[in-house]
Amino acid sequence: xxxxxxxxxxxxxxxxxxxxxxxxxxxxxxxxxxxxxxxxxxxxxxxxxxxxxxxxxxxxxxxxxxxxxxxxxxxxxxxxxxxxxxxxxxxxxxxxxxxxxxxxxxxxxxxxxxxxxxxxxxxxxxxxxxxxxxxxxxxxxxxxxxxxxxxxxxxxxxxxxxxxxxxxxxxxxxxxxxxxxxxxxxxxxxxxxxxxxxxxxxxxxxxxxxxxxxxxxxxxxxxxxxxxxxxxxxxxxxxxxxxxxxxxxxxxxxxxxxxxxxxxxxxxxxxxxxxxxxxxxxxxxxxx
Amino acid sequence: xxxxxxxxxxxxxxxxxxxxxxxxxxxxxxxxxxxxxxxxxxxxxxxxxxxxxxxxxxxxxxxxxxxxxxxxxxxxxxxxxxxxxxxxxxxxxxxxxxxxxxxxxxxxxxxxxxxxxxxxxxxxxxxxxxxxxxxxxxxxxxxxxxxxxxxxxxxxxxxxxxxxxxxxxxxxxxxxxxxxxxxxxxxxxxxxxxxxxxxxxxxxxxxxxxxxxxxxxxxxxxxxxxxxxxxxxxxxxxxxxxxxxxxxxxxxxxxxxxxxxxxxxxxxxxxxxxxxxxxxxxxxxxxxxxxxxxxxxxxxxxxxxxxxxxxxxxxxxxxxxxxxxxxxxxxxxxxxxxxxxxxxxxxxxxxxxxxxxxxxxxxxxxxxxxxxxxxxxxxxxxxxxxxxxxxxxxxxxxxxxxxxxxxxxxxxxxxxxxxxxxxxxxxxxxxxxxxxxxxxxxxxxxxxxxxxxxxxxxxxxxxxxxxxxxxxxxxxxxxxxxxxxxxxxxxxxxxxxxxxxxxxxxxxxxxxxxxxxxxxxxxxxxxxxxxxxxxxxxxxxxxxxxxxxxxxxxxxxxxxxxxxxxxxxxxxxxxxxxxxxxxxx
Numbered sequence: 001x002x003x004x005x006x007x008x009x010x011x012x013x014x015x016x017x018x019x020x021x022x023x024x025x026x027x028x029x030x031x032x033x034x035x036x037x038x039x040x041x042x043x044x045x046x047x048x049x050x051x052x053x054x055x056x057x058x059x060x061x062x063x064x065x066x067x068x069x070x071x072x073x074x075x076x077x078x079x080x081x082x083x084x085x086x087x088x089x090x091x092x093x094x095x096x097x098x099x100x101x102x103x104x105x106x107x108x109x110x111x112x113x114x115x116x117x118x119x120x121x122x123x124x125x126x127x128x129x130x131x132x133x134x135x136x137x138x139x140x141x142x143x144x145x146x147x148x149x150x151x152x153x154x155x156x157x158x159x160x161x162x163x164x165x166x167x168x169x170x171x172x173x174x175x176x177x178x179x180x181x182x183x184x185x186x187x188x189x190x191x192x193x194x195x196x197x198x199x200x201x202x203x204x205x206x207x208x209x210x211x212x213x214x215x216x217x218x219x220x221x222x223x224x225x226x227x228x229x230x231x232x233x234x235x236x237x238x239x240x241x242x243x244x245x246x247x248x249x250x251x252x253x254x255x256x257x258x259x260x261x262x263x264x265x266x267x268x269x270x271x272x273x274x275x276x277x278x279x280x281x282x283x284x285x286x287x288x
Numbered sequence: 289x290x291x292x293x294x295x296x297x298x299x300x301x302x303x304x305x306x307x308x309x310x311x312x313x314x315x316x317x318x319x320x321x322x323x324x325x326x327x328x329x330x331x332x333x334x335x336x337x338x339x340x341x342x343x344x345x346x347x348x349x350x351x352x353x354x355x356x357x358x359x360x361x362x363x364x365x366x367x368x369x370x371x372x373x374x375x376x377x378x379x380x381x382x383x384x385x386x387x388x389x390x391x392x393x394x395x396x397x398x399x400x401x402x403x404x405x406x407x408x409x410x411x412x413x414x415x416x417x418x419x420x421x422x423x424x425x426x427x428x429x430x431x432x433x434x435x436x437x438x439x440x441x442x443x444x445x446x447x448x449x450x451x452x453x454x455x456x457x458x459x460x461x462x463x464x465x466x467x468x469x470x471x472x473x474x475x476x477x478x479x480x481x482x483x484x485x486x487x488x489x490x491x492x493x494x495x496x497x498x499x500x501x502x503x504x505x506x507x508x509x510x511x512x513x514x515x516x517x518x519x520x521x522x523x524x525x526x527x528x529x530x531x532x533x534x535x536x537x538x539x540x541x542x543x544x545x546x547x548x549x550x551x552x553x554x555x556x557x558x559x560x561x562x563x564x565x566x567x568x569x570x571x572x573x574x575x576x577x578x579x580x581x582x583x584x585x586x587x588x589x590x591x592x593x594x595x596x597x598x599x600x601x602x603x604x605x606x607x608x609x610x611x612x613x614x615x616x617x618x619x620x621x622x623x624x625x626x627x628x629x630x631x632x633x634x635x636x637x638x639x640x641x642x643x644x645x646x647x648x649x650x651x652x653x654x655x656x657x658x659x660x661x662x663x664x665x666x667x668x669x670x671x672x673x674x675x676x677x678x679x680x681x682x683x684x685x686x687x688x689x690x691x692x693x694x695x696x697x698x699x700x701x702x703x704x705x706x707x708x709x710x711x712x713x714x715x716x717x718x719x720x721x722x723x724x725x726x727x728x729x730x731x732x733x734x735x736x737x738x739x740x741x742x743x744x745x746x747x748x749x750x751x752x753x754x755x756x757x758x759x760x761x762x763x764x765x766x767x768x769x770x771x772x773x774x775x776x777x778x779x780x781x782x783x784x785x786x787x788x789x790x791x792x793x794x795x796x797x798x799x800x801x802x803x804x805x806x807x808x809x810x811x812x813x814x815x816x817x818x819x820x821x822x823x824x825x826x827x828x829x830x831x832x833x834x835x836x837x838x839x840x841x842x843x844x845x846x847x848x849x850x851x852x853x854x855x856x857x858x859x860x861x862x863x864x865x866x867x868x869x870x871x872x873x
Contacts, residue, residue, distance in 0.1 A: 051517070054527045054530065055526050055527050055529075055530030055531075056530065057530055057531060061527070061530055061531045062364075062527045062528060062530070062531045063531075064531055064532060067362065067364035067524075067527070067528060068363075068364060092437075092517045093517060093519055093527075094437075094514055094515060094516060094517035094518070094519075095514040095515040095523070097515060098422065098425075098426075098514070098515035098516055098517065101422060101425075101426040102425065102426055102516070102517070104426070105425070105426035105427065105429045105430065106429050106434070107425060107426060107429060107434070107516075107517075108517075191526075192526050192529075192530055193530055194526065194529040194530050194533055194535060195526075197533065198535060
């Protein structure tokens with residue numbers, strides 16, 4: 001008993017010293033799951049609905065050992081954040097293109113599935129961003145068309161997820177190609193990643209733009225089928241999105257992500273799913 | 289686990305018909321050939337390392353048939369299949385009820401209602417169902433209508449199905465001859481009773497294939513509901529593929545589950561079609577043949593026993609039907625122009641006249657299948673389905689009840705028996721459904737009536753198994769079953785082959801002998817002369833001449849009557865020459 005009390009005293013002292021020398025750490029909120037009513041009064045007793053598309057590895061996907069379970073970087077991070085805040089949650093799983101409309105209409109509370117921040121989207125939802133995105137170009141093995149950048153896409157069959165920023169990037173490139181008098185980009189949209197990968201595998205698409213981590217894993221697992229043509233550190237930041245006007249939930253997400261970053265939990269989870277931990281950025285609220 | 293599965297297969301193949309087995313076997317064969325086997329190619333490796341503990345369900349080295357089977361019986365996929373089935377069953381049930389309502393509105397006589405139904409169908413059929421679902425799920429909350437995913441899917445699919453099935457049901461309803469409804473109305477059957485008992489059972493065979501297509505389509509299309517967070521079979525298969533990229537094996541397994549479910553729907557379709565196939569139904573059901581109840585084939589005495597209409601106020605020989613100055617026009621064309629006619633109780637009146645003279649219309653006005661424009665028709669002191677408002681007579685709202693109470697038996701040129709019902713079922717339908725007598729009483733009545741028209745041996749035959757003459761005799765028995773106060777015959781022998789005319793006329797003759805009050809529209813001049821007490825000659829919507837039958841036929845006073853009788857006689861040849869001779873120049 002005395003030893004433990006002594007240890008506690010040392011710890012308090014140490015924290016105190018740290019607090020004095022590093023004020024930022026002292027400001028970092030702590031996990032206080034029993035203080036929901038005081039910290040986020042409007043969320044007390046509520047179950048937060050987290051929307052995700054479980055066909056988006058390695059962010060949200062089914063556990064191969066038990067398909068009823070959900071795993072992935074975003075799934076684990078979301079769980080950690082809400083567990084930390086002491087707020088109950090449940091996952092609502094649907095097609096990716098239905099997630100954001102459901103947030104806006106209030107059918108779900110959070111979209112948390114590798115969602116990029118754009119100013120356009122931020123007009124309708126509030127974000128807490130926590131990492132930056134990198135995009136990879138998945139090509140057939142050996143990159144037969146020697147693609148080295150998105151500007152090489154003129155006249156090609158290019159696959160992108162429906163309603164994604166990659167699709168938008170191809171559309172922009174298409175305009176550029178035509179402006180230069182070259183053939184445009186034939187954009188093929190797919191509903192889920194596996195469908196996109198099939199397009200490349202079958203040769204229907206010359207390339208597919210998608211998340212870098214996913215691209216690299218696909219190439220690593222299937223070296224005879226795929227290569228990475230190029231990568232783009234797009235600078236897009238990735239965040240969880242909620243309906244505008246929910247201050248408590250926004251605060252909860254910001255607090256939680258700051259804690260996950262301060263404790264290194266976010267990087268741990270990233271490492272677990274082979275996502276480059278250096279893509280992490282300081283958690284930040286973005287409302288416009 | 290596998291032992292249990294194989295037992296299930298055993299049960300399936302034991303219980304299925306050979307056609308279904310063939311389907312099942314060919315699917316398995318197709319699945320083997322069509323690429324499920326390709327899952328062993330290097331392209332089908334997993335994302336093992338990016339996901340925690342990345343071994344696929346049956347292991348990378350497991351042989352693919354085992355893996356395929358393990359996916360088919362995966363609880364995760366089957367739970368998705370169950371969701372698809374639940375949505376389909378609920379949405380289909382609600383959609384069919386709504387669709388029937390919409391179909392009826394589309395067939396209604398009120399233009400604004402028709403337009404509303406048309407607009408609904410136009411909107412729903414013309415817009416993508418995906419957008420409808422997203423609209424219900426994500427836009428309706430803005431006006432305070434917030435449904436969960438499952439409810440949204442059921443509501444969305446039901447509203448969609450309503451539009452599609454409305455058109456299928458409407459097609460089925462209009463495929464049933466309109467004369468079936470008229471015959472039902474003449475028996476006093478109301479609109480919904482007619483729909484339920486007469487129209488829909490006959491329409492069902494036309495409706496069933498289309499509805500089955502819709503059901504199968506809905507079951508498979510429920511995957512689009514993934515956009516509103518419904519985790520059904522296809523979406524779950526996609527999730528597995530999204531994790532392990534084994535498209536062929538997983539999608540083949542999902543396909544097998546779909547095929548099993550749609551096979552069940554196809555079997556159900558077969559059962560429904562057999563159920564509504566009257567021919568099949570008779571073979572299946574071992575019902576006691578009504579012929580066993582009574583051995584007498586033709587029993588004229590029965591007729592006297594069953595046609596007694598003792599509740600007629602008018603005495604024998606007193607006016608029972610009085611038509612005063614009756615006018616009727618269709619679309620500005622005068623069909624009847626002031627018909628005056630009185631029929632006394634027990635009297636047989638034959639109406640002669642060329643086609644288009646308004647004879648049939650007049651009969652329909654008497655039984656109020658059509659409403660008079662002006663004038664009135666009084667049956668035994670009262671109106672059939674009219675009430676006096678100021679000076680004018682207006683049709684009442686409960687017209688079917690009024691017709692039922694009037695008890696006017698009607699026999700049509702084309703018989704118009706209910707095609708899905710046997711002879712005796714045709715006869716006892718109205719007594720049971722309209723007049724509320726018990727089935728056993730009605731059966732006794734039906735047997736007596738069929739015996740009276742000489743058709744007891746055919747009591748359990750469907751109309752299409754009977755000759756025209758037999759059908760018309762059943763139709764007479766059917767009309768007699770409501771204990772009519774007045775019988776109307778609308779050219780009862782015109783659609784018959786010459787050799788069959790006699791048997792029908794013989795029955796009518798017996799009715800006349802039994803004292804039934806009757807109006808017979810006919811071209812059988814000799815019959816009219818022999819059986820009718822009076823003959824009325826109509827032309828161009830007017831009564832041109834009337835009088836004792838012998839007088840009008842043998843010695844017509846009006847040139848138009850003479851011309852008509854001569855023409856009929858010419859067409860009837862030798863048999864009628866004597867009439868022409870008698871009629872004189």
